[in-house]
Amino acid sequence: MQIMAIEASGPVAGVALVRDHSLLAEYECSNHMTHSESLVPMMEEVRExxxxxxxxxxxxxxxxxxxxxxxxxxxxxxxxxxxxxxxKPVIGLSTLESLAFNLYGTDALVCPLMDARRGQVYAGIYREKDEPEEVLAPCAVPVEEILTKLNDLGERVIFLGDGVPVSKEKIESLVKVPYSFAPAHMNRQRAASTAVLAEHLLETKGESVLVSADDFRPEYLRKSQAEKQREEAEAKGEMEALAAGRMAKDPHFHA
Structure with a gap:
């Protein structure tokens, strides 16, 4: 079985190829180039x-x-x-699920944190000892909510992801269970983890994990700031149009 994976969800662009449980190639790069400039040349380099x-x-x-x-x-x-x-079909994985898989084999809970800005993190909680298990589904929340959940679970935890630096002070002040931080080579998204986990899921769950390339869609968890601003502008426009209509019917109406 051969699977090629790409990574573009964060600052690191990555490509990896796994064949029959062996990682044959992993190419990662984090520089000033955009992913649109990097990904296809990286895929071509791996192919060559x-x-x-x-x-x-x-x-x-x-x-x-x-x-x-x-x-x-x-x-x-x-x-x-x-x-x-x-x-070719596509296997789409949660970014947080793939991040947690970086630490496969650990006895501790794994808590990937990604900086979602505006006072929130994208987060989940996983067990990676044997079969990967989702303890808390991906969510976009203030980091305090995740730390409270971890305290309630009462188990040792390892944090990783680009949300760790921005949340470190709160982790150090609020977490009451034993914890640690993943080392540099494991604390960011890796195409290799996505490739290996995708192979595992395809073997264990079969074609249910596959979607056609045409049907694949990203999952954002929340709306972008641009989308929110557009919706607010549209709502404001509708209110203004409604007010204008009422004023036309009733000259004594004031919006």
Missing amino acids: RLSLDLTTLDALAITRGPGSFTGLRIGAATIKGVGLALN
């Missing part, structure tokens, strides 16, 4: 280095969100374009 016939892939894999709105859209456009061109 491995002399890979892309038509032999069984599936493509990607983290579908949460994450950067721009990154998720670029990743979705890339995976859909490649998938449609090759007629």
Whole structure:
């Protein structure tokens, strides 16, 4: 089985290839280039280095969100374009699920935190000892809510993700259970983790984890600021139009 995975949900662009439980390639880069400039050349580099016939892939894999709105859209456009061109299905994983899988085998709870800005984090809680298990589904909440949940669970926990630096003071002051932070090589999204986990899910759950490239959609967990502003503007416009209509009917009406 061969699966190529890409990563675009955060600042790191990544491509990885797994074949029959062996990681054959992993290419990561975090620089000034946008993911739209990086991903396809990185995929081509992996293909050339491995002399890979892309038509032999069984599936493509990607983290579908949460994450950067721009990154998720670029990743979705890339995976859909490649998938449609090759007629290959897609396995979409939660970004938090893939992040937690970086620490597969640990006895501790795993809590990936991603900076969602505006006072929130994208977060989940997982067990990774044997079969990966979701303890708390992905959510966008103030970090205090996640820390309270971890205290209630009463187990040792490992934090990772780009939400850790912005939440570190609160973690240190509010967490009452033993905790630690993942090391640098494990604390960000990795295409390799997505590829290996996708292979595992395809083997254990079968075709239920596959979607067509055309049907793949990113999952944002919440609306972007631009979408919120547009909706507010549209709502304001509707109110103004309603008020204008009432004023036309009743000259004594004041909005």
